[in-house]
Amino acid sequence: MSQDNAITAAILVIGDEILSGRTKDKNIGAIADVLTEIGVDLREVRIVPDVKEEIVAAVNALRARYTYVFTSGGIGPTHDDITADSIAEAFGVGIDVDPRARAMLLERHRPEDLNEARLRMARIPDGADLIANPISKAPGFRLGNVYVMAGVPQIMQAMLDEIRPTLTANAPVISETIEAGTIPEGNFAGGLAAIAAAHGAVSIGSYPSMTPEGFRNRIVVRGRDGAAVAAARAEVDALLATLRS
Amino acid sequence: MSQDNAITAAILVIGDEILSGRTKDKNIGAIADVLTEIGVDLREVRIVPDVKEEIVAAVNALRARYTYVFTSGGIGPTHDDITADSIAEAFGVGIDVDPRARAMLLERHRPEDLNEARLRMARIPDGADLIANPISKAPGFRLGNVYVMAGVPQIMQAMLDEIRPTLTANAPVISETIEAGTIPEGNFAGGLAAIAAAHGAVSIGSYPSMTPEGFRNRIVVRGRDGAAVAAARAEVDALLATLRS
Structure with missing residues (x-):
């Protein structure tokens, strides 16, 4: 069934809580289902910890190899949320608070509540497009062929619904x-x-x-x-x- | 919390059915729970398809990097069960029907039923130790630091119970x-x-x-x-x- 020029994908799940077993991943199966429905070949999945070098290495290995890479996890406001910075490093681009993302956060938070921690969620690598988050507003983003989504399954699913119509697919399986x-x-x-x-x-x-x-x-x-x-x-x-x- | 000389592990799940979303993996969380209980740091997980080159590449990347590698899937009797042959190739060793594994199959099957397909389940790489399978008898095996287990969750769990007392661990987390x-x-x-x-x-x-x-x-x-x-x-x-x- 393999074919040259097939549209392919990988998933990268980021988070210590999955590797410790504390949280049981639900996103891999959910993304796999959508990719199968639309006809994108999921070829590889990796789960890595909240460690920048590990995320950077995995992103660079996967984005070179597959048409699309979907990540989940690590885009919240706490110190262990390092996915956005890691993606910027993987691509060798800068990262800063993005005015578009900041505006999205203001749909949910009062200006005086946009502290440094919450503004972490508006840190977006240079050149990225945002992925809307209808649930808690803090956006995901797409940089090149890498789609960066939340780890909370309901938010991940909403972001995936947003992305889905934009993906190029093979004939469905x-x-x-x-x-x-x-x-x-x-x-x-x-x-x-x-x-x-x-x-x-x-x-x-x-x-x-x-x-x-x-x-x-x-x-x-x-x-x-x-x-x-x-x-x-x-x-x-x-x-x-x-x-x- | 990271430490040098820590006892570490990776999981490699092998199977098209996981990547297509048809089967939702339960083994990653189950293995993660056991490793956390006994104090082994799970550092990485990969899921790859039933493609020999992919399995070989992943096994060699992971076994060089972590204390233990646990695989699940691909050790049954059908043509898509290619894990044992892939492990042999990864280690550069021969593989053939193993008399110990054949004897285990005979606990479940009559000699006249041990056809070529069933004997696939007795193909074990040279130098490997067997991992008993109390449920359906076809064994897993350990070669070097790689533990090869079944994909069916109940059998994987039984094999993991068998392996567990033999693992060296850190102080528990x-x-x-x-x-x-x-x-x-x-x-x-x-x-x-x-x-x-x-x-x-x-x-x-x-x-x-x-x-x-x-x-x-x-x-x-x-x-x-x-x-x-x-x-x-x-x-x-x-x-x-x-x-x-």
């Missing part, structure tokens, strides 16, 4: 899920490998899960060409029918 | 959570930054969440030295008391 039920993976793996080898235009995966009644298996056929997906699916259905009979 | 309630982050951020700067032996984070009643903030003080954590916490408590009064 068509995905067919075939229930193999209790047929063991080891019984259909050989036949499935042969189908996968014969249908290079699709990707075929097998996903076991444990249920209270034992293992259940699902086979997923994915691709951008509907006819190719349908053809591969028909062969998988036939394979499973043989094994059930 | 003590974590104190302080409820800031509805006090806005922007009100305590300045004071918190000063406390963080004065207490280098601890790390202090501020974590907002959205509730139906609006934003709630939590401050977390973490460190290996109980007295240092208590001292920093006392200052945070005092700061919040001032802001509440």
Whole structure:
């Protein structure tokens, strides 16, 4: 299913609280769902701590490699919110309080409440476009191919909704899920490998899960060409029918 | 809180199904919790697709950098399960059906059912130790500092339980959570930054969440030295008391 010139993406989650296990990430799955819906190939995810050198290194590795990079976390008002400064350093540009971002903060805060901490949320790297935050106003931003979003899932989602119409996408991926039920993976793996080898235009995966009644298996056929997906699916259905009979 | 010679770790999740959003990862949070409990610093997480070059590159980047690397996913019997072969390639060692692993599979499968696909699950890189799988028998393995586990959460957890007593750890991290309630982050951020700067032996984070009643903030003080954590916490408590009064 891979293709040259595909529109690709990576996610970079920033935050000690995810690495400590204290906060369970919800943003990776949410962003992955949106990218799949619109037809952008998510190729890599990284989670790094609130350490500037780590953020800079990850941003530079990912932005060179993928069409889009989406970050979440680290854009609040406290001392551990260092994402904006790290992005500026990664791109080698300056950063300062942005009048547009400051105006957004004034939609929520009185001028006398815009202390140094809150103004951190208006620090935007030079040359960035803002991403509106309808919930708490402090904006995200886009610099080059890097989209910087909040870590709070509801705000991240609102920012992603804002970004979504602006993204260039591939043809969406068509995905067919075939229930193999209790047929063991080891019984259909050989036949499935042969189908996968014969249908290079699709990707075929097998996903076991444990249920209270034992293992259940699902086979997923994915691709951008509907006819190719349908053809591969028909062969998988036939394979499973043989094994059930 | 960082320290030289700390015992560190990375997680590598392998699987197209996570990147497509179809499966929501649960293993990262589960492994993070265990590492925090026993005092190993989780420093980085990556998620990569079922593509050998990507797995090899990530394994080699992470194993050179951290004390331990934990992988999940890609050790089943189907054609898309390529983790074991990728690990062998990353280490530059051979891989073949391992008699110990084959014996484990025979605890679950009749000899006549050990077809080529099922024997894939007994392919173990040369020099690896096996990690028992009490649920479905197909083992994980450890090669060097890389622990290779299943993707199915229940099996991953069982393998992790098996590994856990063998890991060397730092002194455990003590974590104190302080409820800031509805006090806005922007009100305590300045004071918190000063406390963080004065207490280098601890790390202090501020974590907002959205509730139906609006934003709630939590401050977390973490460190290996109980007295240092208590001292920093006392200052945070005092700061919040001032802001509440």
